[in-house]
Amino acid sequence: MRIAMLAPISWRTPPRHYGPWELVTSLLTEALVAKGVDVTLFATADSETAGTLAAVVPAGYSEDRTLDAKVMEMLHVSHVFERAGEFDLIHNQADFVPLAFSRLVDVPQVTTIHGFSSERIVPVFKRYEDRVHYVAISDADRHADLKYAATIHHGIRLDEFPFDVEGSSDLLFFGRIHPDKGAADAIQAALATGDRLLMAGIIQDEGYYAREVEPHIDGEQIIFNGPVGGAARTRALGHAKALLHLIHFDEPFGLSVVEAMACGTPVIAYNRGSMPELIEHGVTGFLVETFDEALEAISRIGEIDRSAxxxxxxxxxxxxxxxDRYLELYREIIDGTVAG
Known part of the structure; x- marks a missing residue:
């Protein structure tokens, strides 16, 4: 089986720190290669893979601001479709642009939909749903107007997330500094409970950071470490008493939630989007409806067994x-037996 894996190119694959789509693409690619699948990863030239790397874009456009994102994306997407005849299946992880190329080649195609940036992009997915097999990353993120071949949750490498049986007395915020991710709610919760809050992530909304986050950073109770990767990432995720995921949008998945739980850290999250699919209330964390419920959950976090x-x-x-789930889907598509 020869698979063309089309990665996003905002960041390197795998990313150095931030880049959830690139991270999932890398995890899947390396796992498939380890299973003996012939995978060509179409990604940035500085990407790393045990498979075959194919690249026409030098670096991620979010890392090298001299690159024009639209130009790089067109070069990148056209590259895989110009070589489509070499593969048994193309797996697109790079959002909706590749869909416009899908009827130009005969090779079967899968698109993992990592979320919808806006309802305005849904018509593109609708137009090509008879040509491309869509995968949702959670049942919550399935759009009512689209047909799907499967829901496949993301997976992580457990050996990269050591279990911390004790954690610490600190709370953790881990994500983009953006209103969607609820950084301000996490800060207010820590201030209300008197807990120390460690924060990690890229600043995606400078205005929000300046208004709601930066004024509270004192280096003592509220500590902001910026984007972290490697060992610092796993230490942060594991060495906390709880991850605060007080989101203000319907989270499509939430990799940091799973990563924290892998380290033994329970999660307190607003009950939105995919959170009920990831968190078992009262067992691996708490699903809350209001800020006051979040404060109560912090006081009850000792009830959670980190080993659970x-x-x-x-x-x-x-x-x-x-x-395994993607490989099963590939086989069904190539054999013409897929349902959906």
């Missing part, structure tokens, strides 16, 4: 499970 958080990820969210 780890066990949930071992059972449901490993990269091996994700790869």
């Amino acid at each position: 958080c780890r066990k949930a990820v071992e059972t449901r969210f490993t990269v091996q499970r994700m790869a």
